[in-house]
Amino acid sequence: MNVPFVDLSRQYRPLLPDLMAVFENIIGRCAFINGSEVKEFERHMARWIGLPEVCCVSNGTHALFLTLKALGVGPGDEVITVPNTAFPTSEAINLSGANVVFVDIAPGSFSVDPNLLEQAITPKTKAIIPVHLYGIPADMDKIISIAERHDLFVIEDVAQAMGATYKRQRVGTLGTAGCFSFFPSKNLGTFGDGGAVASADSKFIKMVRMLSNHGRLEKYTHLTQGTNSRLDTLKAAQLSICLDHLDEWNSERRSAASLYGELLSPYDEIIMPKVPEGSESVWHLYVVRYKRRDELATFLNERGIKTGLHYPLPLHLQPAYSYLGLEEGSFPGAEAACREVLSLPMFPKITQAEIETVVDTIKRFLGNQRN
Ligand SMILES: Cc1ncc(COP(=O)(O)O)c(C=O)c1O
Numbered sequence: 545m546n547v548p549f550v551d552l553s554r555q556y557r558p559l560l561p562d563l564m565a566v567f568e569n570i571i572g573r574c575a576f577i578n579g580s581e582v583k584e585f586e587r588h589m590a591r592w593i594g595l596p597e598v599c600c601v602s603n604g605t606h607a608l609f610l611t612l613k614a615l616g617v618g619p620g621d622e623v624i625t626v627p628n629t630a631f632p633t634s635e636a637i638n639l640s641g642a643n644v645v646f647v648d649i650a651p652g653s654f655s656v657d658p659n660l661l662e663q664a665i666t667p668k669t670k671a672i673i674p675v676h677l678y679g680i681p682a683d684m685d686k687i688i689s690i691a692e693r694h695d696l697f698v699i700e701d702v703a704q705a706m707g708a709t710y711k712r713q714r715v716g717t718l719g720t721a722g723c724f725s726f727f728p729s730k731n732l733g734t735f736g737d738g739g740a741v742a743s744a745d746s747k748f749i750k751m752v753r754m755l756s757n758h759g760r761l762e763k764y765t766h767l768t769q770g771t772n773s774r775l776d777t778l779k780a781a782q783l784s785i786c787l788d789h790l791d792e793w794n795s796e797r798r799s800a801a802s803l804y805g806e807l808l809s810p811y812d813e814i815i816m817p818k819v820p821e822g823s824e825s826v827w828h829l830y831v832v833r834y835k836r837r838d839e840l841a842t843f844l845n846e847r848g849i850k851t852g853l854h855y856p857l858p859l860h861l862q863p864a865y866s867y868l869g870l871e872e873g874s875f876p877g878a879e880a881a882c883r884e885v886l887s888l889p890m891f892p893k894i895t896q897a898e899i900e901t902v903v904d905t906i907k908r909f910l911g912n913q914r915n
Pocket residue numbers: 603604605606629630632633675701703704724725726727737738739
């Protein structure tokens with residue numbers, strides 16, 4: 545049996561009649577930019593997440609970038625994040641004009657090590673971007689308490705974790721702002737690129753809104769220089785329909801993760817992802833660690849099981865950041881994770897038989913290794 549890494553069509557097929565009806569309506573009105581559906585989705589998402597306001601933007605990278613701009617972070621400032629995240633996290637920092645400062649991940653976790661944070665803070669530090677990588681919440685209490693001590697913004701990168709909870713509160717509502725991505729394969733994905741910024745601070749959201757729409761709040765009056773980073777009406781309408789299914793889709797991901805956990809538990813060589821006490825992951829990815837990751841990935845891929853790598857090269861070793869002069873060994877935790885991580889097939893409608901096939905094939909690989 546072939547097992548895809550992700551199969552979005554299983555989610556969308558049942559929703560097709562509803563989606564086509566709203567698309568037909570929008571196409572009939574030609575309301576492609578700033579149609580009423582954008583505001584409706586923003587209200588819908590704000591209610592869902594439990595904040596007064598949300599501003600939709602064109603993608604998750606711009607959610608982070610515009611958040612930094614709206615908070616006044618720019619040239620000469622420093623912003624802290626981890627080296628094992630997706631490239632856009634650090635890209636957004638550099639786009640704002642600030643400099644990225646990497647801090648290693650905690651042992652046994654994929655998130656920033658709070659014990660290393662304080663020594664990375666300088667008078668230039670303005671913000672910390674914790675990343676809820678793979679859907680697993682970062683250690684927010686410790687991060688927020690350090691940020692408060694040093695008067696720093698906490699910008700949550702929620703691109704991979706929409707719906708995850710930390711002490712029963714949805715991530716993205718814990719820090720200064722939450723930055724979301726609606727890239728198609730994310731837990732809530734759109735038909736193309738999309739993103740959103742959430743915050744309890746309505747003045748800040750107003751600034752993000754202004755920056756995302758050429759620096760204006762009203763037609764013809766540009767209060768500042770912004771950019772074009774709006775979410776299209778068609779996507780907002782689709783996201784509203786899909787948001788009603790997100791809790792159910794996340795719970796299907798949870799069931800899949802718990803089956804993986806149960807079936808893989810006899811195999812000590814495979815290190816399973818850990819979710820800290822008091823947190824609930826939404827399993828954007830199911831990422832295991834294994835020393836001979838590349839051989840296992842090849843074995844699975846040759847047998848029709850598609851896997852992913854998130855991410856094989858830490859950011860400080862990316863050619864784009866060679867100017868930082870950071871060498872291998874700078875962040876041993878993140879580097880080891882990047883060598884060992886393997887993302888197994890994970891999506892809402894994955895079947896029990898598909899998960900069993902993945903685990904049986906891993907078992908065969910491990911059996912061959914032992915013989
Ligand atoms: C952790 C993380 N941050 C930021 C982003 C950027 O989101 P987008 O692709 O919507 O620009 C992504 C998605 O790729 C991501 O996974």
